[in-house]
Amino acid sequence: MQAAYDLVVIGGAIAGASTAFLLKRQTPSLRVLVIEKSEQFDRKVGESTSEVGACFLTRVLNLSNHLGHEQITKSGLRMWFYQHSHDSYTRCAEIGPKHQTRLPAFQLDRSKLDEVVLQKALNVGCELWRPAKVLDLELGGEGNNRIEVKLNDETHTVSARWVIDATGRNAVVARKLKLFRPLDTHPINAIWARFRKTTDLDGPEIWETAPGFAEPCWAMRQWATNHLMGYGWWGWLIPLKGGDCSVGLVYDQRLFELPPGPNLGERLKSHLMTHPLGKKALCDAECIEKDVHARSNLAYYSTQTMGDGWALVGDAAGFLDPLYSQGFDFISYTCYTAFEILRDRFVGKDISQERDQYNRLYQEQFHTWFESIYKDKYYYLGDAELMTVAFYLDIGAYFIGPVGQAYSNHPHRYSALPYAGPIGGLFGKVMRCYNARLAAIAKRRIAAGTYGVHNLDSRLFLPGFIPGPASFRFLLTGLRKWLEVECKARFSRPRSDSLPSIGQATPLAPS
Ligand SMILES: Cc1cc2nc3c(=O)[nH]c(=O)nc-3n(C[C@H](O)[C@H](O)[C@H](O)COP(=O)(O)OP(=O)(O)OC[C@H]3O[C@@H](n4cnc5c(N)ncnc54)[C@H](O)[C@@H]3O)c2cc1C
Structure with a gap:
């Protein structure tokens, strides 16, 4: 029947x-x-999770108890930039929160x-x-x-x-x-695995050997989603409850090719170790067998x-x-x-x-x-100055729009779709414009040999983002910084012989 x-x-x-x-x-x-x-x-x-996803888990599915007991509270998003593999990790430019974040988000098994x-x-x-x-x-x-x-x-x-x-x-x-x-206009691939024995970024060894690196950040870096940024790619380190760490790489096929190696886990690890912070985090790490995955055209x-x-x-x-x-x-x-x-x-x-x-x-x-947000972003992912502009504007807009809406528009928090309708569309137009300009400036910097020149010795510690007027301040700062990079771009001269060295294992000519 x-x-x-x-x-x-x-x-x-x-x-x-x-x-x-x-x-x-x-x-x-x-x-x-x-x-x-x-x-x-x-x-x-x-x-x-982001703040919007966490709001769904805590306020719609009411999973706070499970999340508090069985998962990890996320300590924000942190981005790390570099110029050369031999740089010290302590010199990598950093963007991330100074303190613990203000709204809940989680690292999930x-x-x-x-x-x-x-x-x-x-x-x-x-x-x-x-x-x-x-x-x-x-x-x-x-x-x-x-x-x-x-x-x-x-x-x-x-x-x-x-x-x-x-x-x-x-x-x-x-x-x-x-x-x-x-x-097709966003040809990205990913590889990921879980690792054991990654370095504790807030651990005693770091405090003893690099107190000047540890001291200024009052949040726990170890519990953040740490992103390793390169030209055409980025990697993630996400701690999981119990001690394993999720490690992954996402790259734009037009700009980056994963170097060969004995197996996928080794290739993932050795590429991420070309980034000084990746090297610090993964130097003793072991890939968990049978937990390595790859996916193309995400x-x-x-x-x-x-x-x-x-x-x-x-x-x-x-x-x-x-x-x-x-x-x-x-x-x-x-x-x-x-x-x-x-x-x-x-x-x-x-x-x-x-x-x-x-x-x-x-x-x-x-x-x-x-x-x-994402179209051609992989051109400028590896440049700390351009990503700083994007960080202020992307995250500022995200907190004004989607996060604000999820928290305040009860009970329809999720059925009014952001970035759609007249107001969402207007925000979208401005965002499309700066995103396209940052990609164009990145290409110009590559040609001029100035891509990633600010990738060392800077720390941008931000106060926690929250919805409401505070986020407009972030937007204004982002707009000012956008103007600054536009002015710089006007005076840079293209050089035909230069290709970026930042975060590239195999230099592919930018298309
Ligand atoms: C590289 C990468 C990194 C990501 N990182 C993040 C992140 O950090 N944060 C985040 O929020 N999202 C992230 N995502 C997205 C996230 O993984 C997905 O949004 C999420 O897993 C989607 O959940 P889902 O339930 O829709 O689908 P899935 O998690 O894919 O589950 C689908 C389910 O359907 C079942 N199924 C499939 N086919 C059949 C069938 N024919 N019959 C019966 N059952 C079937 C499967 O067994 C599975 O259980 C990432 C995605 C990728 C690719």
Whole structure:
């Protein structure tokens, strides 16, 4: 016999489990089935939250207890720049908070978090099939969806009034409906692994050998998301509860090529050790076997997010770039909006207008977010002065817009999409402009041989960002600094023979 459900959620990780939980808690009479492929979650990737993602975890999913006991509170985002591999790590230019940050954010072991959220969904009455895999999907419109599932060794067919696709990058619905598009203008790849025995950046050895480096920073650097910045690439160091460290590299294929090596883990480690702070952090580190992963063409999107009887949440709807740890932001927007629209639908409302508006705004948000923050950013990632401008402006705008909205727009914190609509669009236009200019100035600096000249001996310690007027001050500082680099750019002369040496293992000519 064919089992019938109001809602079938394919993929039971953070996005799928959150959406199932929210809907079932709201309407207990719904029959909700979650289908999850894995027997248990691995550590995945995506371990550092932003403030928007953390707001979703603490104020929508109410996970503060789990986050406090089982995960690590994040001590902000820190960026480190360098000129040459032989420079001392103590000379690397640094951007980051002076003190602990003001709003919550976390370093997550995803294997624990995703299980906890899935358990929440089961506790409110959702049904789980696991390990179970969707073999076939017929999307016939609301009330007419059919799913063929392999559970253990048996094949079952279920019918679903609504299907939620939360399969991450597998994006089974978007691919089936031919809505899946790679974002070709952002050709980035990633490699990541978990390591043991990384150096404690606040440890006794650093305090004894480099007190002048340790003393000025009052926050704990070790618990931050530390980013190693290079030309065309950046690396991350994210501490996990229990002592392991997540280490990864993201690079733009147009600008950077990973040097060869005996295996992927070694290649990752040896490249990151070309950065002096990477060398300090990873010199004694050991890569955990069988936990090394690589993914190419990270950025993609679906041209539609919700249709007749189906919706996409989390990475199934699209993914941009992990630089500012905004994966959970998109999870929050897509899960919460799907929840609000389906909640209305399940009480009989006509949702066609809401759905069309969401589809339109989501596309606006995705593309504006990309063009205003990430497009061609890898050209200037390795230049501390240009990234300082971007840091003030990107983070200032983020706190005025998305963070402010998430904290103050209860209960619709996530359904008003930022960087969409008239105000979001206006911000987006200004941001697109400075982002494009910084990329252009970076290319000019490369030609002039002045790329990264401020990458040593500077520390930019910022007070914690908060939403509201304080963030406008950051925006103003960012605008002033943008003007300064524009003035400098006017007087730099191109030199045809120079290529950047900053953070490049293989010099590729900038295109
Ligand atoms: C290199 C990199 C770094 C990142 N860093 C960050 C970061 O620091 N911070 C951040 O917020 N985000 C980050 N992200 C993004 C983050 O990883 C994702 O946004 C997040 O994992 C998406 O969660 P999800 O639940 O949508 O999908 P996933 O976590 O991919 O889960 C999908 C689930 O669906 C299941 N599934 C798949 N196919 C099927 C099927 N056919 N049938 C049944 N089940 C299925 C899978 O088993 C899995 O459990 C990063 C991403 C990358 C690529």
